[in-house]
Amino acid sequence: MSRRFHAYVYCAVLAGTVYSAASHAADTNTTGLPTYPHDDKGKMDSTYRSLPNGQHCMHYSGDTPDALADVEAWYKKQLPAAKLEDVNKDSLYGGYFKLDGIKLLVGNDIVNVYRMTNQKTTSIEIFKCKDAAHVPN
Numbered sequence: 001m002s003r004r005f006h007a008y009v010y011c012a013v014l015a016g017t018v019y020s021a022a023s024h025a026a027d028t029n030t031t032g033l034p035t036y037p038h039d040d041k042g043k044m045d046s047t048y049r050s051l052p053n054g055q056h057c058m059h060y061s062g063d064t065p066d067a068l069a070d071v072e073a074w075y076k077k078q079l080p081a082a083k084l085e086d087v088n089k090d091s092l093y094g095g096y097f098k099l100d101g102i103k104l105l106v107g108n109d110i111v112n113v114y115r116m117t118n119q120k121t122t123s124i125e126i127f128k129c130k131d132a133a134h135v136p137n
Contacts, residue, residue: 027043036124043060055132085103087102097116112125
């Protein structure tokens with residue numbers, strides 16, 4: 001076999017390995033809002049989603065084994081001008097269950113930091129929204 005053939009096979013295998021490694025990596029948070037430093041394998045939506053409050057948002061979600069209080073404190077420091085609410089107020093989750101945590105409102109955008117009872121990880125959800133929430137009359 002020729003050197004050219006071996007080089008071709010080597011390049012094909014290398015390209016397949018690089019593609020495979022990239023496809024298994026965690027998604028990057030492209031919302032422009034801060035990513036918690038100990039976030040573990042977050043996922044970024046590829047398209048806008050409609051929220052129950054009428055907003056259309058890109059969504060990033062991740063988890064961390066860090067304590068809820070630590071994650072809340074980090075986001076409060078990163079987003080000092082954010083309006084702070086209980087995560088259950090006007091819940092995006094339908095109010096079907098009680099969460100422990102906070103919601104930070106930054107303009108039209110939302111950062112939810114919460115933990116469910118007996119959950120071993122703290123969840124982080126970031127919504128980068130292109131419009132404001134609809135306010136009922």
